[in-house]
Amino acid sequence: MPAQDLHTIAQQLRRDVITMDYHAGGGHIAGPLSSADLFALLYFGGVAHLNPTDPWWEERDRIVLSAGHYCPLLYASLARVGYFPVEELSTFMQINSRLPGHPERRGDDSTLPGVEATTGPLGQGVSVAVGMALALFLRRSESRVYCVMSDGELQEGQVWEAITFAVRRQLSNLTFIVDANGIQIEHYTEEIVTGEIAAKLEGFGLHVLETDGNDIDKLRATLELAKTVRDEPAAIVMHTTAGKGVSFMERSPVWHDAVITKEQYEQAIKELEK
Amino acid sequence: MFNDSYLRPDWRTPDERPIRDGVGEGLLRVGDDERVIVLTADLGGSTRVKVFQDVYPDRYFDVGVAEQNMAGVAAGLALEGYKPYMSSYATFSPGRNWEQIRVSIALTAVNVNIIGSHGGVASGIYGPTHQGTEDIALMRTLPNMTVLVPADATQLSAAIVAAHEHMGPVYIRAARPPMPDFTREIPFTIGKAYVLREVTTTSKRMVTLLATGATVYEALVASEQLAKEGVECEVINVSTIMPLDGDTIRQSARRTGYVVTIEDHQVVGGLGGAVTEVLSETCPVPIKRIGLQNRFGVSGSWRDVYREMGIDRQGIVRAVRDFVLNRPVVQ
Numbered sequence: 222m223p224a225q226d227l228h229t230i231a232q233q234l235r236r237d238v239i240t241m242d243y244h245a246g247g248g249h250i251a252g253p254l255s256s257a258d259l260f261a262l263l264y265f266g267g268v269a270h271l272n273p274t275d276p277w278w279e280e281r282d283r284i285v286l287s288a289g290h291y292c293p294l295l296y297a298s299l300a301r302v303g304y305f306p307v308e309e310l311s312t313f314m315q316i317n318s319r320l321p322g323h324p325e326r327r328g329d330d331s332t333l334p335g336v337e338a339t340t341g342p343l344g345q346g347v348s349v350a351v352g353m354a355l356a357l358f359l360r361r362s363e364s365r366v367y368c369v370m371s372d373g374e375l376q377e378g379q380v381w382e383a384i385t386f387a388v389r390r391q392l393s394n395l396t397f398i399v400d401a402n403g404i405q406i407e408h409y410t411e412e413i414v415t416g417e418i419a420a421k422l423e424g425f426g427l428h429v430l431e432t433d434g435n436d437i438d439k440l441r442a443t444l445e446l447a448k449t450v451r452d453e454p455a456a457i458v459m460h461t462t463a464g465k466g467v468s469f470m471e472r473s474p475v476w477h478d479a480v481i482t483k484e485q486y487e488q489a490i491k492e493l494e495k
Numbered sequence: 496m497f498n499d500s501y502l503r504p505d506w507r508t509p510d511e512r513p514i515r516d517g518v519g520e521g522l523l524r525v526g527d528d529e530r531v532i533v534l535t536a537d538l539g540g541s542t543r544v545k546v547f548q549d550v551y552p553d554r555y556f557d558v559g560v561a562e563q564n565m566a567g568v569a570a571g572l573a574l575e576g577y578k579p580y581m582s583s584y585a586t587f588s589p590g591r592n593w594e595q596i597r598v599s600i601a602l603t604a605v606n607v608n609i610i611g612s613h614g615g616v617a618s619g620i621y622g623p624t625h626q627g628t629e630d631i632a633l634m635r636t637l638p639n640m641t642v643l644v645p646a647d648a649t650q651l652s653a654a655i656v657a658a659h660e661h662m663g664p665v666y667i668r669a670a671r672p673p674m675p676d677f678t679r680e681i682p683f684t685i686g687k688a689y690v691l692r693e694v695t696t697t698s699k700r701m702v703t704l705l706a707t708g709a710t711v712y713e714a715l716v717a718s719e720q721l722a723k724e725g726v727e728c729e730v731i732n733v734s735t736i737m738p739l740d741g742d743t744i745r746q747s748a749r750r751t752g753y754v755v756t757i758e759d760h761q762v763v764g765g766l767g768g769a770v771t772e773v774l775s776e777t778c779p780v781p782i783k784r785i786g787l788q789n790r791f792g793v794s795g796s797w798r799d800v801y802r803e804m805g806i807d808r809q810g811i812v813r814a815v816r817d818f819v820l821n822r823p824v825v826q
Contacts, residue, residue, distance in 0.1 A: 325602065327602075327603065328604050337574070338570075338571075338574065339599060340598075341598075345594075345599050346567075347567070348564045348567020348568050349567045349599055350571060351571060352567060352571020352572045352573075352575075353572075354571075356577055382559075382564035383568075385559065385564075386558050386568065390556075
């Protein structure tokens, strides 16, 4: 799929996120906007092997959203690619919805098709993704695991426990993707943590690739390159713009999560029509 | 009086075995199933899971000193259809990784079996940092979680098999020192409390002793002394804390009128808490809770620490005597 078409899909996903958050009166914004290009590539661009008509198809690639607060983006992607009706997006965070405030995989009918893990408490999805990759490795499956993380998430110690184990087990069927958008709830990440993310990940033994996460062609090439890495898991440090696509939301912790007013909603949708 | 179908004939002079030895034994009984995977956090030897490695090296993983990651890896394996057993000391797992167990395992309702070795002050000489004395409370508050506290190595081995057949996460508590191995080898029924000594004669002084884990044997021995003093004890091995066998506990409480709980764990949130909750709602009777009274353990040989905490046989006899003899006689 050409980059321009994927950009159009990414913009649609961004509008979905803004609309879901606006109607829910809550939910996270800046991260889902910064990662929308990645999700367009994973779910629509042929990067991950998926089958929306058979969500738990044995040979699918697993996409674990460890940054569970990005879930409006996950839900929008799953709906738009055909896992469930788009209309269901309007139930986001409502009672008895299959689209809860953070992703839940319950092993029963309450689980939204395509949600691979219960995530949100940061760091936890990373270990679950590693466990899945180990399982796939043990049964010699060709499937890959993609673990989507945020840069703030790297402050959790569990992340480094998980990476250590994944490197030791040489889980090259696993790609970590870090959305380096530079913000967290109350800070710019550089106010809290010093040092380069890529160097730290490399120090732990990962095969690190850096790219512009809002440039679809570059990101696609990097995701494909990651598949060719052998004997160690790859990590893509994806530099992105927090709140990408909405001028007044960009590059500010204020929009990590916020309640969107009617005027802001209309302005944001207008900008995302481009 | 004593139930021969649960107790070995030589239960008064039993061999001693660490309860944790049942872990490795049980794992070898389920190891044929290729879905079984064993994880440990650098404590394979002392939690006794390491014997599994000798037979099934491809399905044994030491994740290193990283209990939080171990819980998540176990959840990921389980989501892919494996049946992992993860092992560490109770104070680290489910102590340190409680939230990982809560979200990745319990909320997700996956088949992960959690082995918390070194439960209770029985861990002894390494002191309170390494004595898991709140693990039962931590685990029994989690929806979907089953909590098993076997009384000896034989019962623990059977509990490992029961957990393998059970759908959903299971916590199994083990203990460190050699202790009496006194129960018969029978299948472990999850959710059943085992009546080891029944009150059959009508006595003026009757009491129900509900014990769990290593204190079950202490309670049995205490019951013989108390009988000599005219106090008839019904002794029940509450080897499943969650779900609690409310029916058996209520029946006994109605028969005796007095209940004592005994555990190597904080009475708050442990067996004492669980029994008090169920009886106060449905069969209110006076209850005495023997266990750690809102204090940490201390370092020492396990028998010394048990004495210090009042959870050894003499401590039980004293506490029950005070509790029952200071009460009006049930007519």
